[in-house]
Amino acid sequence: MTQALPQVSLGSSRLVRFLTDLSVSDTQVSHRQFTERLGQLIDFSDSINLSAAHARSLNAIDEDAESFREGITSEFLRARSTIVRAAMRSFVLGSGPTRIKWPRAETPPQGPNSATAAYLKFYQLQQADVDTKIRGLHLRTRQAIASLSPNLARICAIDAALNDALATHARRYLSAVPNLLMRRLEHLYTEFEETVQSGAEREESWIETRERYRRESQGLLLAEIEARLLPSLGLIEALNEEIKDED
Template sequence: MTQALPQVSLGSSRLVRVLTDMQATKTEVSHRQFTERLGHWIDFADSISLWQAHDRELSVEDESVSSFAAGVTEEFLRARSRIVQAAMRSFFPGSGPSRIRWPEQDNAPADVELAVTPCLKFYQQQQADVDSKVRGLHLRTRAAVSTLSVRLARICAIDAALADALALHARRQLASVPALLEQRLRYLFAQYRDATAAGTDADAGWRETREQFRRETQGLLLAEIEARLLPALGLIEAINQEIHDED
């Protein structure tokens, strides 16, 4: 039985909410601001590519969408689950094999750099790993969806053109996330130092701070994975809409 897909929009993205909770970003962006920013990101050559993707003739041999849609959706859900599980295992090295491991810092670091730098390196390694996996899933999903109907093939062509036009800007925006995480971890470490100066047991305080580092970094990574998956998820939702329109 096909699992229900979450209804996700950019405006309610978990990544936006997490960064807002960290007081790292403003979320109030008007429709006019968004469209103006998008217009700056897509240049004349990109506009031509989008027009060509929308206008060119497309053909599909088999238009019985419902007979293949379940398999495409199930494969997307399985792949998404594997990406999330692999990322979460890395936070708990004893929970299973993982190439990237959360830094074990049993003793309180002497300064903030020693506390924060290993966590940031871990996050950046995870970003690179997740980026590769999600891009592969997006490409596989697009290739599968494009064979199901002419309408879906056109959506996939536009998706490909948009991906090319916005890839650089998306990478630039996501590359700024570790800097925002660094601000948060530095703040948490400063709180730990203040608490120990006020008389809190240093070892107990560090254990609590270390776990908060882990929890917040884990939540941020999950939110980023969700945001990165949105384009592929949009293609899966297009399948469901196509089936609904046929009924």
């Protein structure tokens, strides 16, 4: 039996909630605001491409849809799990080979710049790695699903057109996440300095602060991975709805 897929709505986005909890975002987006903003992001030429994708009469190969559904869904879940595990493992020193590693900074820094630079660089490297992996997964998922039915082929064509229209905007918005993280890390460093000035032992306080850095950076990256996976998850949900309707 295929593992159940998570149901995620805009209002419950883990990324929005996580940034709000860290007090670095006050984003509250209603359905009307979302649709208005989406319309503003899509220019006239993109609208023509979307309309053409919606109107296309697409022929699809008649395959054994149920077995393909199971296989595509299982592959998506496996790939998603691999992406998440690799990202989370990089935060734990000594957890095994990983190309991007959480910084070793056991000596307390002497200022906010040295206290945040290495951690921001780590996050940005993780962000780029995750982006490459998830874009590849999205493309493979779309290509696999498109051949199963005319309706799914049309959905995949619209997905491709939307991806082309919104990719630049998505990259710009997600590139702002490290800046929000930097504000949070600077705040934690200020708290660290205040704790030391009040008489706490500096090395011990820095160890506690670094652990907060790690937990909050890890939680933020996990939330960002979830947000980046939403388009692929939407295709998987469309696949399951389509095959269910045929049962």
